[in-house]
Amino acid sequence: MPRLFIPPLLRSYCGGKEEMIVEGATVLEAVQSLDNEYPGVMERLCPEGKLRAGTSVTVDQNVTPRGLSQKVSSESEIHFLPAIGGG
């Protein structure tokens, strides 16, 4: 099952955990799995099922343009990071 790395500012809502093994075939499903364990996390991380402006999703080392709809595998790592722009 995929591993979802909990952003540090969100860990206090998740029992202080840094990461969690979650269920799901997409990033959104993975977050829903986390929310099932810690209600309210979904609304903070991706309100109304949408990625927050200025936030990106990294799956297996790469920022994914598909955002929450990105498919994940059982070995995937999921991270939420600031979106960045280049010069």
Added chain:
Amino acid sequence: MATIDETKAAEGSGDTPKYKVIGTRPIRHDGADKVTGRALYGADIKVKGMIYGAILRSPHAHANIKSIDTSKAKALPGVRAVITSADLPEPGDKIAELGEGSVVLNHLSSNNLARTKVLYKGHSIAAVAADNIHIAQEAANLIEVEYEVLPPVLNVLKAMSDEAPVLNPDVRTEEVATGEKGDEPTNIAKRFLFEKGDIEKGFAEAKYVVEREFNTSTVHQGYIEPHVATALWNNDGQITVWTSTQGTFSVRQQVAELLDVPLARVKVVPAEIGGGFGGKISVYLAPVAATLSRIAGAPVQVVMDRTDVLQATGPTPGSHIKIKMGVDADGHITAADAWMAYEAGAYPGSPIGAGAMCVFSCYDVPNGRVEGYDVCVNKPRTNAYRAPGATNAAFATETVVEELCEKLGMAPVDFRLLNASKEGTRRVDGVTYPRIGLVETLEAIKESDHFKSPLEAQHRGRGIASGFWFNAGLKSAVTATVNSDGSVSLLEGSTDIGGSRTAIAMQFAETLGIAAEDIKPAVVDTDSVGYTDVTGGSRVTYATGWAAYEAGKDLQRQIVARAADLWEVDSDQVSYEDGYVLGPDKKVSFKEIAVELSAVGEPLVGRGVSNHNEPGGAFGTHVVDVEVDPDTGKVDILRYTAAQDCGTAIHPAYVEGQIQGGAVQGIGWGLNEEYWYDEDGSMRNANFLDYRIPTCYDLPMIDTIIVEVPNPGHPFGVRGVGEVPIVPPPAALAAAIYDAVGVRMDELPMSPPRVLHELLKKQKES
């Protein structure tokens, strides 16, 4: 899409080059126009019936606008339109995604024409269009603005205090990732936090700990060509914008959003660009020119002068950074902690996120913490500048590393090799690295003639530093039309900065097995090619190159199918290899088959798109020798060498040029560039005479070492090149200065007065 096996299949053996076109140095396709002056830049655009725009700018750094009276301006003969923010639609609280990040449209609109407040000197307030530029400027000066002047806040730490004047009443501190916002208006727009491992335990295990604070100044990208936009708003509602920009589709979206019109109503025509480096992504003039055009009923051109560019576009931010790092007795990093605050300028949006992610990126940090803040100040809203956020961070971290090396008695290059990030290293932000080339750049420097050469004489020193940036993938589209003689017209939407047109053509040529010279690449308007994200994040050679590769593959498939039809054989009996179509008892070159097919059938048009995000990231390591004049504090660069992993050098001369250019800009950032403000918030050096950037008289040749660690996430192994070279210079220079005269600099620029101050302080203390 290429698989790893396809990439491996391209491996050369022995002395055989891996590629036929990639790695060569064809003359750039736009070279003749550039060197003869025929290339058309933004201000060269002349449209029939064009009139001229001028902007009224704020003399104050912070003020409420109580009223604007434009009646005298409108009455001046020759004036065709006068506008203020009241003429722009209210964007509300909408946030737009621009491919490379998002923007609060209300802030973007207010930055184009101020609404209720001006937030920096030079902030645009109103605009005039007139029959000639002189009338327009005169009319702009007739506009009467009543201000309530407010105290400016110019320092990032002061802006964070509770007593600081607040710039934007709508800004609340947002904690990134949770989205939680504070209750009160504040200058602190965003807070970031990354944590890994146990920071307290890490420091407890350290034998040596160094903790230092650093400041950097606001600096400008220094592109030669000022901003310009020419716009025509037709009676039918169609808007055409001619402009010099790093991203035509981004301009289209910004204009459409700010003017509240559909995207399809806006066409953006790119001019050649005289530099950008991240400073030509946001719009400053296009919506204004378009609105003036709508009212005047004529095309309007608005051009900034140099002072406008420096005062009122997007420099890169000043910053305050605290770094604390610990190492064990063997030199392994045990813990690293960073606190970072970047100036956003007038509106939120500094590169603090990238800075926070880059600050320890070159090192394997088992226990780390990074806290970052995006802070508004009364300066122009910041914009990107090569490797946004990384240079400030590297200056701080690498300088602390140097001090740790001294305590350890370890050579700096060996410390970096010992602690270097490698494939599988987990960054403090949590992501692990794919295959990367930091170690290879360190080894390249360590083995270089420069590094091995002796450095003698008093007041001379040597320093090294490393840097990283992510690079970007995002979206690109390419269309390739095969002409009846076998040449190819290649259409793309990526603004050419530094020769990307040719680099993309080369990847296409490699794919088809033809010569780069047989391809005519063109950067076209937004109606003529598919959506393409900005030229930024060192993404074009990677992403648009990939789209070109796909277009080449598409053409191969079409050629095979049509050749099979022409030869009346099954398509599985036909293949395409190295520029030839192979069939039963047949071997026909690309040109020959193109002639045949064009005579008997429909045109051959290849289509390629890319939306990949495996840019791999890039690292560089630089070494510099300096001589410091102890009487003046002036730092002269004696020798400079930069090694960088570029994945695969598509066109080595362009890679070298990017490395050299980035290094020079980093040197300027390190030694003498800064926005100098007086107490009232006026920039006192808003021209190139006083804002000093390095010239060829100030620098030796920047020697380059191209390191190639192919990116497994690209069919040709490409990594972006342009971001990284600006990152190491300030830190390398600081290390060299310390080696030369024994003073550690903790502020940029390390200009003569600052260096002299430290020298005198050291002399007094001894």
